[in-house]
Amino acid sequence: MSLLQQQQQQQQQYSSFQQASEHRLVLYCEQHPDPSDDLLQCQSTQLIPTLEHFLTSHPHWHQHLAIANIMSTSSPTTKRQTSPSDVSPLSKSVPFYHHSHPEPSLVTRADICILLMNSDKQQKWLKDAHRLCANNNNHSTNGNPPTPKHVILVDPSKPLLPPSPPLLPVDEYKVTTIQHVDQIPSTLHSILSSLHVGDKLVVEAAPSHPQPLIANQVIQEYQGAKKQRLFLFDYDGTLTPIVSRPEMALPTRSLLDYLTALCRDPLNTVWIVSGRDQKFLHDCFGHLQTLGLSAEHGSFMKMPGESQWIDMLKDAVLPWKPEALDIFSTFTSGLPGTEIEQKKSSITWHYRNAHDLDAAVRKSHECHQALLGLPGVDILVGKMNLEVRSVLVNKGNVVKRIRQQQGGDNAVDFVMCAGDDQTDEDMFRALFHDTKTHTILVGPPTKLTLARFCLDTSQQVVDLLGQLVSSPHHKQSSSL
Numbered sequence: 001m002s003l004l005q006q007q008q009q010q011q012q013q014y015s016s017f018q019q020a021s022e023h024r025l026v027l028y029c030e031q032h033p034d035p036s037d038d039l040l041q042c043q044s045t046q047l048i049p050t051l052e053h054f055l056t057s058h059p060h061w062h063q064h065l066a067i068a069n070i071m072s073t074s075s076p077t078t079k080r081q082t083s084p085s086d087v088s089p090l091s092k093s094v095p096f097y098h099h100s101h102p103e104p105s106l107v108t109r110a111d112i113c114i115l116l117m118n119s120d121k122q123q124k125w126l127k128d129a130h131r132l133c134a135n136n137n138n139h140s141t142n143g144n145p146p147t148p149k150h151v152i153l154v155d156p157s158k159p160l161l162p163p164s165p166p167l168l169p170v171d172e173y174k175v176t177t178i179q180h181v182d183q184i185p186s187t188l189h190s191i192l193s194s195l196h197v198g199d200k201l202v203v204e205a206a207p208s209h210p211q212p213l214i215a216n217q218v219i220q221e222y223q224g225a226k227k228q229r230l231f232l233f234d235y236d237g238t239l240t241p242i243v244s245r246p247e248m249a250l251p252t253r254s255l256l257d258y259l260t261a262l263c264r265d266p267l268n269t270v271w272i273v274s275g276r277d278q279k280f281l282h283d284c285f286g287h288l289q290t291l292g293l294s295a296e297h298g299s300f301m302k303m304p305g306e307s308q309w310i311d312m313l314k315d316a317v318l319p320w321k322p323e324a325l326d327i328f329s330t331f332t333s334g335l336p337g338t339e340i341e342q343k344k345s346s347i348t349w350h351y352r353n354a355h356d357l358d359a360a361v362r363k364s365h366e367c368h369q370a371l372l373g374l375p376g377v378d379i380l381v382g383k384m385n386l387e388v389r390s391v392l393v394n395k396g397n398v399v400k401r402i403r404q405q406q407g408g409d410n411a412v413d414f415v416m417c418a419g420d421d422q423t424d425e426d427m428f429r430a431l432f433h434d435t436k437t438h439t440i441l442v443g444p445p446t447k448l449t450l451a452r453f454c455l456d457t458s459q460q461v462v463d464l465l466g467q468l469v470s471s472p473h474h475k476q477s478s479s480l
């Protein structure tokens, strides 16, 4: 192909990309894998596969994204002209543009940029982009202020330190520095989830596969937090493993020590948001005065530092309770080993210990159907249990209330929320659009969830708390 033909083809590809990306967010990647820098070279080969992986685990972004990849390199293999489809299967799932020369109009159009190049080039790129955007805004006729954009700097040479201030006053960009392309999926997910781009895109909370949590990243952000930190923990399956009998699921000594230490740091507010009743939570955690407790999915709350519980359903009538109890009793009498746990404003039917587990699982579907007729309740499918509680409460509302009390989203710069069950998805939903949050599913990465990250076991959650409280920036106040 002649040079002219190549240029025409490139121009055509660029125009098609512009058209196809019109109502999408543009992710602009620019890579300068200096041949003398092995780390950069190596990460550069992983960028596109990482983006493919991101889209596989977050399929709902397919319809919202367009990706431009500028691979500017002296390497002879990438110097030749390539068409998008030569480069990546990405081109088959999202509008994709690939070229070897930076394209200024793409930089100004981009919503998120990923820069894989050495730090000097990154700084130069930011300066140039700053100039470009300023110029572009001068010529903009709509008078709107520029939308702040996001830049992810991948800098393998940067040690893991608390975030440093950006070197440039780049108002147009919110800069996030990461060390490894592996961190791109979680970073991208949190940026994308925070974007409400006017009429261009309204991002609904949609479940996707969580990324395995990188403990060092959390520790770094915990240490970097300057305002308040908020911790929200489910109990069963999150801070303690699921066991055959509810009364045996007691907190370990280390968990209590770590919670005590977390509560002692004046920057921290720590809550357990559980389906358990007040008595159980009080017996296990009542001695930790500054720990907030929420029982029965938000029906009762004990504020940090207080000793009295607030009945959130004080004035509500719960006419469904006797009927729900009747339904559960019928199923219990036909299935030896199953049990009813009666709480003040919810009822849980446990079938984990049924003598005939297969029959109990089958019958649980029937029981679920029977409960559907009850007015004013939510039916929760838990871990070998069915639970009925009032629609007036859920863990998501608990989270919203706690956040309001803390002074809103901006008052807090670190949030960790962990849970393992269907009811915890309400907490994850309430935090979905806040990029500061570390929402953690305790479960496998194959599960669809609104949490951004996952850890396999409750022991890993407890170990992470241990790491946080032994980190150098953790402060201890004199009294608890």
Ligand SMILES: O=P(O)(O)OC[C@H]1O[C@H](O[C@H]2O[C@H](CO)[C@@H](O)[C@H](O)[C@H]2O)[C@H](O)[C@@H](O)[C@@H]1O
Binding pocket: 234, 235, 236, 237, 241, 242, 243, 244, 245, 246, 247, 249, 273, 274, 275, 276, 277, 341, 348, 350, 352, 382, 383, 384, 385, 387, 421, 423
């Ligand atoms: O919101 P949570 O703190 O996770 O509480 C949810 C329910 O947990 C308990 O039941 C579950 O854990 C038991 C102990 O491991 C297990 O035996 C049972 O099979 C699980 O369903 C608790 O008994 C319920 O009251 C909570 O609603």
